[in-house]
Amino acid sequence: xxxxxxxxxxxxxxxFPGVLANDQVSMHLDEGEILAILGxxxxxxxxxxxxxxxxxxxxxxxxxxxxxxxxxxxxxxxxKKGIGMVHQHFMLVxxxxxxxxxxxxxxxxxxxxxxxKEARRRILEISNAYGLKVDPDAIVEELxxxxxxxxxxxxxxxxxxxxxxxxxxxxxxxxxxIEELFDVMRELKxxxxxxxxxxxxxxxxxxxxDRIMVMRRGAxxxxxxxxxxxxxxxxxxxxxxxxxxxxxxxxxxxxxxxFEIVDLSIQEPGxxxxxxxxxxxxxxxxxxxIAGVQGNGQTELVEGITGLRSYNQGSIxxxxxxxxxxxxxxxxxxxxxHIPEDRQKHGLVLPYPLTDNLVxxxxxxxxxxxxxxxxxxxxxxxxxxxxxxxxIRTPSPYxxxxxxxxxxxxxxxxxxxxxxxxxxxxxxxxxxxLDVGSIEYIHRTLVEMRDRGVGILxxxxxxxxxxxxxxxIAVIYEGEIVAILDAKDATREELGILMAGSRKHxxxxxxx
Amino acid sequence: MNLINYLKSKKMLVPLALGLVAFVIxxxxxxxxxxxxxxxxxxxxxxxxxxxxxxxxxxxCERSGVVNIGIEGQMLLSAFMGxxxxxxTGNLFVAVLAGMATGALLGLLHAFMSVxxxxxxxxxxxxxxxxxxxxxxxxxxxxxxxxxxxxxISLGFLAEIPLVGPVLFRNPPIxxxxxxxxxxxxFVLFKTTWGLRTRAVGEHPRAADTLGINVFTTRxxxxxxxxxxxxxxxxxxxxxxxxxxxxxxxxxxGFVALAVMIFGKWSPLGAWGAALLFxxxxxxxxxxxxxxxxxxxxxxxxxxxYLLTIxxxxxxxxxxxxxxxxxxxxEKE
Numbered sequence: 001x002x003x004x005x006x007x008x009x010x011x012x013x014x015x016f017p018g019v020l021a022n023d024q025v026s027m028h029l030d031e032g033e034i035l036a037i038l039g040x041x042x043x044x045x046x047x048x049x050x051x052x053x054x055x056x057x058x059x060x061x062x063x064x065x066x067x068x069x070x071x072x073x074x075x076x077x078x079x080k081k082g083i084g085m086v087h088q089h090f091m092l093v094x095x096x097x098x099x100x101x102x103x104x105x106x107x108x109x110x111x112x113x114x115x116x117k118e119a120r121r122r123i124l125e126i127s128n129a130y131g132l133k134v135d136p137d138a139i140v141e142e143l144x145x146x147x148x149x150x151x152x153x154x155x156x157x158x159x160x161x162x163x164x165x166x167x168x169x170x171x172x173x174x175x176x177x178i179e180e181l182f183d184v185m186r187e188l189k190x191x192x193x194x195x196x197x198x199x200x201x202x203x204x205x206x207x208x209x210d211r212i213m214v215m216r217r218g219a220x221x222x223x224x225x226x227x228x229x230x231x232x233x234x235x236x237x238x239x240x241x242x243x244x245x246x247x248x249x250x251x252x253x254x255x256x257x258x259f260e261i262v263d264l265s266i267q268e269p270g271x272x273x274x275x276x277x278x279x280x281x282x283x284x285x286x287x288x289x290i291a292g293v294q295g296n297g298q299t300e301l302v303e304g305i306t307g308l309r310s311y312n313q314g315s316i317x318x319x320x321x322x323x324x325x326x327x328x329x330x331x332x333x334x335x336x337x338h339i340p341e342d343r344q345k346h347g348l349v350l351p352y353p354l355t356d357n358l359v360x361x362x363x364x365x366x367x368x369x370x371x372x373x374x375x376x377x378x379x380x381x382x383x384x385x386x387x388x389x390x391x392i393r394t395p396s397p398y399x400x401x402x403x404x405x406x407x408x409x410x411x412x413x414x415x416x417x418x419x420x421x422x423x424x425x426x427x428x429x430x431x432x433x434l435d436v437g438s439i440e441y442i443h444r445t446l447v448e449m450r451d452r453g454v455g456i457l458x459x460x461x462x463x464x465x466x467x468x469x470x471x472x473i474a475v476i477y478e479g480e481i482v483a484i485l486d487a488k489d490a491t492r493e494e495l496g497i498l499m500a501g502s503r504k505h506x507x508x509x510x511x512x
Numbered sequence: 513m514n515l516i517n518y519l520k521s522k523k524m525l526v527p528l529a530l531g532l533v534a535f536v537i538x539x540x541x542x543x544x545x546x547x548x549x550x551x552x553x554x555x556x557x558x559x560x561x562x563x564x565x566x567x568x569x570x571x572x573c574e575r576s577g578v579v580n581i582g583i584e585g586q587m588l589l590s591a592f593m594g595x596x597x598x599x600x601t602g603n604l605f606v607a608v609l610a611g612m613a614t615g616a617l618l619g620l621l622h623a624f625m626s627v628x629x630x631x632x633x634x635x636x637x638x639x640x641x642x643x644x645x646x647x648x649x650x651x652x653x654x655x656x657x658x659x660x661x662x663x664x665i666s667l668g669f670l671a672e673i674p675l676v677g678p679v680l681f682r683n684p685p686i687x688x689x690x691x692x693x694x695x696x697x698x699f700v701l702f703k704t705t706w707g708l709r710t711r712a713v714g715e716h717p718r719a720a721d722t723l724g725i726n727v728f729t730t731r732x733x734x735x736x737x738x739x740x741x742x743x744x745x746x747x748x749x750x751x752x753x754x755x756x757x758x759x760x761x762x763x764x765x766g767f768v769a770l771a772v773m774i775f776g777k778w779s780p781l782g783a784w785g786a787a788l789l790f791x792x793x794x795x796x797x798x799x800x801x802x803x804x805x806x807x808x809x810x811x812x813x814x815x816x817x818y819l820l821t822i823x824x825x826x827x828x829x830x831x832x833x834x835x836x837x838x839x840x841x842x843e844k845e
Contacts, residue, residue: 109705
C-alpha cells in the first residue's frame with residue numbers, strides 16, 4: 001500500500017460488565033478514504049469509535065495516528081490529533097446559535113472575551129471552502145435536521161479535523177438529504193479528509209464506501225470492497241446467518257374499513273408542526289404506511305389517535321363507532337393496539353418486571369384480578385406463555401424490563417399489544433434502532449396480523465420499511481397528508497419528493 | 513413600528529415598557545411628595561439587594577445545570593458567620609470575607625452532593641437550609657451587636673443629583689457591589705468563553721463533554737462562586753442592613769431570590785429588574801404601615817410583596833425556559 005494509514009487500531013479490546021464490547025479489533029483508515037463500518041446494534045461499532053474519540057478507554061490494544069502510537073484519554077486529545085466525530089444524537093446545544101455551537105470548546109477569544117465577529121468570519125471561510133452552506137446566526141433548534149448535521153460536520157472541520165467519524169449519520173435524514181450528505185462526503189474526501197462511516201444500512205454502505213468492514217458481536221468478521229459484494233452477502237456477514245431482506249408477503253385482501261380518522265386537526269400554541277385536516281381510513285387486512293420525515297406531525301397524529309393527546313377538530317372511529325377524545329383505555333377496550341415510538345418512555349415501565357409489563361393494558365380484567373387483589377398466578381402464567389410465543393430472550397419473567405436488550409423490549413411490547421383481541425394496530429417506528437434479526441421478526445409479525453384481518457397503521461421514517469411492508473402509502477408533510485399512493489406504484493424518488501414537500505410547493509406556486 | 517419590532521426581537525419591549533411606566537409614576541410621585549418618594553426608592557434598593565444577590569447565586573448555579581434551593585441556608589449561615597467574625601475581630605472587611613467564604617463553603621458542599629454524589633438536588637438544598645437553621649439557632653447568643661456597620665459611600669457629584677443621587681449613588685458598599693455584579697455577570701455569562709461554556713454545560717452537558725469541556729469542574733466553580741455571592745447577601749443582612757443577628761433573619765429571602773431568578777429568565781439584568789420590583793413592593797408595604805392611614809391589618813399589607821411576586825410570576829413572565837439540563841446530574845457514559 002502506497003499510503004500510510006492515517007488511523008490504525010491494533011487489537012482493541014473493551015469489556016463492559018458482562019459484555020465483551022470489542023474483541024481484538026484491528027482496523028486501519030487511509031488518507032482520503034471512506035471506510036464504512038457495518039454491523040448490527042450492539043456489534044461494537046460505536047464502542048470502537050468512542051474509544052478512538054477518547055470517550056472510553058480501551059482495556060487492551062493500541063491506536064496509531066499517522067503511524068505513531070497515540071494515547072487518547074479524552075475528546076480533547078482526539079480533537080488535537082485531528083479527529084472529529086459526528087454523533088448519532090447530535091451534540092449541539094439547541095438554544096445556541098450556529099456560531100456559538102461551532103466555537104464551543106475552541107473559542108475564538110481575546111483574554112477570555114469572545115470574538116464572535118472573527119469566529120463568524122472563520123466559519124464562513126470554512127463553510128465556503130467545503131461548499132457547506134450555513135447561516136452562522138441561526139438558532140440551532142430552528143434548523144432542519146439535515147442542516148444541524150451539517151453544523152456538526154463543520155464543527156469538526158472548524159477544529160481542523162482530518163479524520164471524520166460519522167456515527168449513523170443517515171438515520172435522521174430524508175433520501176434527498178442523504179444524497180446531499182453523500183455529496184458532502186465526496187467533497188471532503190477530495191480535499192483529503194478521511195472518513196469513517198458507521199451504518200447498518202446496506203444500500204448506503206454500498207453506495208458511498210471505498211471499503212467495508214463488518215463487525216459482529218464485538219469482533220471484525222470481514223472486510224470487503226463494494227464492487228466485490230452485494231446486499232445479501234453483507235447482511236449474512238453482519239448477522240451471521242441467512243437473512244431475508246425482503247419481507248415475504250402475499251397479496252393483501254382488504255375488506256371493510258376498521259379504523260377511520262376523519263378531518264383530524266391538532267393545533268398547539270408554540271408548536272412548529274401540527275396535524276392539519278388528516279383523514280385516513282384503514283381497512284381490515286391491510287397495512288397503511290405513513291411516510292414522512294421525522295417531525296412532520298407523525299408523533300402528534302399518533303398521540304391523537306391513540307388517546308394520548310387531545311385534538312381540536314375531527315373524530316376517530318373504530319368499526320364505525322366514534323371514539324371519545326383522550327381516553328386511551330376506551331380505545332384499548334375497543335380493539336386498538338399501540339406500539340409507541342419511544343419504547344422505553346411510552347411503551348414499557350422499565351423498572352417493572354416483564355410480568356407486570358405484559359398486563360399493563362389488562363391488569364384490571366379477568367383473569368388478572370380476584371376481587372381487589374392481583375392474581376399473581378394468572379399474571380405469571382400469562383407472562384410465561386407470551387415469552388415463549390414471542391421468543392423474548394430473558395432469564396426469567398421477573399427481571400425488570402429495563403434489563404432487556406432493545407430488540408427484546410420491542411418484542412415485549414409487541415407481545416403485550418398483539419396478544420390481545422385487536423382490530424387495529426398503530427405501529428409507530430416499530431423497528432427503530434433494532435438489529436436486522438429483530439426487524440425481520442417484527443415485520444413478519446405485522447404481516448401475520450394483517451393476514452388475520454387486522455388493520456395496521458404503520459408510521460415510519462424508514463422509507464424502505466414503509467415500501468416493503470405497506471399495501472398503501474400515505475405521505476405526511478408538515479402535518480398534512482399530501483398524497484396517498486398504492487404501494488405497488490410508488491417509487492422511492494416520488495416518495496422522497498413528496499416527503500420533502502415539493503409537490504405542495506409546486507401546487508402552491510401554480511396557484512400563485 | 514419598526515422600532516417596536518426591533519425591540520420585540522431583542523426581547524426588550526416588555527422591560528422597556530415597564531421601565532417607562534415606572535419612570536412616569538416616580539416623576540408624578542416625586543412632584544407630589546418628594547421626601548416619601550425618595551424614602552420608598554431608597555428602601556427599594558435596600559430591600560432588593562439581598563434578593564438580587566441570592567438570585568445571582570441561583571443564576572450561576574442553574575445556568576451550569578445545578579438547582580440550588582439552599583440559597584436561603586447559605587445566606588443565613590453566612591450572615592451569622594459574618595456577624596460572629598465581626599464580633600470577634602471588630603473588622604468589617606474581614607467579616608464580609610468570612611461571610612463570603614461561608615457561602616462558598618456551603619456551595620462546595622452543595623456541589624459535592626449534587627455533582628459528585630449525584631444526590632437529588634432538592635434534597636441537597638434542603639440539607640443546607642436545615643443545617644444553617646440548626647447551626648445558627650444553636651450558636652445564637654442574644655444581645656450581641658456588630659462593631660460598626662458598613663456605611664454609605666457617596667460617589668462625588670453624582671450623589672448630589674436630586675432623587676437619583678441619594679437613591680443610586682449614596683449607598684453602602686455591598687449594595688454597590690451587587691449592582692456592579694449584575695453587569696459583570698451579564699457580561700461574563702453572555703460574552704465570554706467561560707460564560708459560553710457554563711451555559712453549554714447547563715443546556716447539554718454531553719455536548720460540552722465531547723468538546724473537551726470538563727462538566728464537573730465547570731459546575732463546581734459556578735456553584736462555589738454562586739455560594740460566595742449568596743454569602744455576600746448574608747453579610748449584607750448583618751453587616752450592612754441590621755447590625756446584629758436574629759434567628760432565621762433571612763426570612764424566606766433565599767426562596768424569593770429563586771422566584772426572582774425565574775422572573776428574570778435566568779439573566780442577571782432580568783433578575784435585577786425583578787428584584788427591584790419585589791423591593792419596591794416591600795418598600796411600599798413598609799411605607800403604608802408607617803403612614804398608618806389605611807385601616808387594614810398589617811399582616812395583610814405584609815403579604816403585598818409576596819402576592820405581587822405570585823401575580824407577576826403567574827401572569828406576566830410567559831413561559832420561562834430553564835436551562836435544559838437544570839437539576840440533572842451528569843453521568844459520563
